[in-house]
Amino acid sequence: MWILFATVFGWLRRMRFDIVVNQLTAKASIDKEITIFGGEQYRPFVYVQDIADACIAAMEADKELVDRQIF
Numbered sequence: 001m002w003i004l005f006a007t008v009f010g011w012l013r014r015m016r017f018d019i020v021v022n023q024l025t026a027k028a029s030i031d032k033e034i035t036i037f038g039g040e041q042y043r044p045f046v047y048v049q050d051i052a053d054a055c056i057a058a059m060e061a062d063k064e065l066v067d068r069q070i071f
Helices: 020-031 048-060
Strands: 007-009 045-047
Touching: 007 020, 007 048, 045 048
Parallel strands: 007 045
Antiparallel strands: none
């Protein structure tokens, strides 16, 4: 089974600032501005609680509904 997630963001007890959402938030808080280069990039972001809820829902669902599915 493969589990791959998009770029997950959210609050951690030990914040990671190598994640782009956290980097941009920290920069905006400290410098009061952020710089975006290019602007054509795309990265899917998903909140950590949404990932947790989705995993729980998949684990609680009937196997026939979720086996070998992509969500």
